[in-house]
Amino acid sequence: MDTSRRKFLTYAGVSVLGLAAMPAVDAWASDTPYVVSSKQLKATRWAMVVDTTKLNSEADFAPLIEACHSIHNVPDIPTKQNIKWIWYDERERVFPDDENPYMAEAFEHKNYLLLCNHCFEPPCVRVCPTKATFKREDGIVMMDFHRCIGCRYCMAGCPYGARSFNFMDPRLHLDAAKENKEFPTRTKGVVEKCNFCYERLADGKLPACVEASKGALIFGDLDDPKSEVRKVLKERYSIRRKPSIGTQPNVYYLI
């Protein structure tokens, strides 16, 4: 065999040198600038206003849900373990505190849009033990699918039932042909929810549901007094879900 102590030491030395050089390579790699599109939409407090007068029948809701769930690869699982980013339900379930046995007929069983509220004081962010869910500087409450350990504490913490857990591999319920390659599919065992289409905002586009809503959804910066959301909130009566628990939702409902 062509081995000797000298050779071994030479190889070992070179290997150690390589390891020593690693941090330098890492540092160089991390210096690669993160490219921000010049088209990026910016805000300090993104908010959505839902004009509930324009969303009534299933036909009104379906395109919004389809727009969101198709681009985000959200599966439709026909069990209690389903994944939902955006959906709708009847008044008594959306606004359960607003109990009223003599509610006007038009509103009694009216459907309302549901999605993550992107709370200003998000309880999910408060409870997450790994910062896998966090609030961005623009107010969007985000999920890091790669850091989430799947403890589901955020689901217990969310007072709005806005979060879904991947009890199984979601790809089992996705049509690979229709998959949007621009957005990652998830693995089993992580939590997910609406992300206010941060990936579209970065590209200068409005959220998919807003784009598909034909004006029923208004999106903008709550901190900007000249924004469309502020204008419409100034003019019309609006409510938020469960205001008494101090989460300060950034989703408003025009009545």
Place this chain on the structure above:
Amino acid sequence: MLETALKGSSRYWGWLVVLLGVIGVGAGMYLVQWNQGLTITGLSRDVSWGFYIAQFTYMVGVAAAAVMLVLPYYFHHYKAFKNMIILAEFQAIAAVTVCLGFIVVDLGQPQRLMNVLLHPTPNSILFWDMVVLNGYLFLNLVIGWVTLQSERKHVHPPKWVKPLVYTSIVWAVSIHTVTAFLYQGLPGRHYWLTAILAARFLSSAFCSGPAILLLVALLLEKLTDFRAGEEAKRSMAKIITYAMCVNVFFFLLEVFTGFYSNIPGHEHTIKFLFGFEHGNYVAVCMWIAAVLAIGSLALLIPPAWRDNAKVLPVALIALVVATWIDKGLGLLIGGFTPTPFETVTEYAPTVPELLISLAVYGTGALVLTILYKVALTVKKEVS
């Protein structure tokens, strides 16, 4: 000292084999869960925590219960607990092992567990629960092992153990308080959002934990030549009785607040749990728990029955079952019912979920058996 666990009767080895069998079956089931995800459980979008987390919660209480013996023994020099104290400490170790096991099997991405340490998040109560549970495990391991080793060598335990013992007393209260804080700080869950939850947790822990310990001690007296001591048993029974009275009282406080205030959010869960709305198996269990709780108190409060060797085990078993249903079933299902939409989604654990749970309990029993074997062998050597 651990070598003493390697020599035992055929009954001892037989029991270990049974436990390993239970663990084996559950471990196999866990592989299925690892492969397919938590979809094999009865959990859902609405009831996202269930049997695993409930068992974790119950066993944190059992772990904390050691303090009910450690405190009188070390603070008040109550020597009657001399033989029991090591069993209490070792029970705490086994109980924390079970707790950690249930946390791990509940995770969707268990291989990312270390993210809790890599990205420490002090605003999360789960982070603090991890800290206090591991700290408590460490404290009891060191204290139990070192005091037992000293006893074996016929020397006094080293001086540095004392501060650790005092720390462990406060620490025991902290583990269950922090565990209660996991729940009682969540804004949207009516059943949990109550300041008395931590107090309820502690009172339930301080009756159920010593009750399990006393039952195991009674069993050991039957199977081995271990003797807890008559006074120790009587004192423990008294502690258990008082704690159970407080536990039932605290629960009734919840019932009063809910129904007298007439606030739907406060009433809804209790009505559901006891079957007045959407009656299901949980209601049956809760009524059984209520009957057993009252029954156990009826047997424990009169001294003549409490000190009767035939009545006491029955009362203790009733108490353990009652507290287990309250915390190991009612607490979690009640917390998620009603849902944030004020609807009811039913939950029942599946067979795989139960088998995995059994394996986690089996692991705890294995740890307990080995530790108790060591403790009892050393005690025998010394005497």
